[in-house]
Amino acid sequence: GDQVEQSPSALSLHEGTGSALRCNFTTTMRAVQWFRKNSRGSLINLFYLASGTKENGRLKSAFDSKERYSTLHIRDAQLEDSGTYFCAAEAGGGSGNKLIFGTGTLLSVKP
């Protein structure tokens, strides 16, 4: 079935540094969403992309449907960025725009 492969599973950053998370898709996806699960367990919408790139503050995301991947770049990481990040892809077609989630990336930002 359709799958979303997210990497890395865990990431440790020092404050002020940056890195990228990546999701690869086994099939063509119509759109992708990125979420952060905060310390209270709530899912926070970060980005929704049907194509191209979006930027919001220190976060930037890209989605390439043809190449079957999406990335989330974090720059100048802060302590409050810690949490679990999920990508979720929308397969479209007859799936009722169901989201297929990656397994998450646990980000720890340290002083």
Place this chain on the structure above:
Amino acid sequence: EAAVTQSPRSKVAVTGGKVTLSCHQTNNHDYMYWYRQDTGHGLRLIHYSYVADSTEKGDIPDGYKASRPSQENFSLILELASLSQTAVYFCASSTGLGVYEQYFGPGTRLTVL
């Protein structure tokens, strides 16, 4: 104001008991979804609905029922709760037409003992 709310936020249930999780959205969205998340895994779709009085099975529907009595409300029902259903449950809504972004509720932590 939060557009997707869930109740309760946490619950402890006994094995074999009935559990009902409720979701309410004020987005005027047609589509609503129930997901579960287990530690170390992404969210998995249990049931969804695109219109009131109708529900559809998701990827892992066994052991769950759903009810959509109105556009705003979508419930997840565990008739006979089991230990394996301990998880965090998320509700979401979307328009389902044109713009597909899903908006999530805060989650319900369910512990079955």
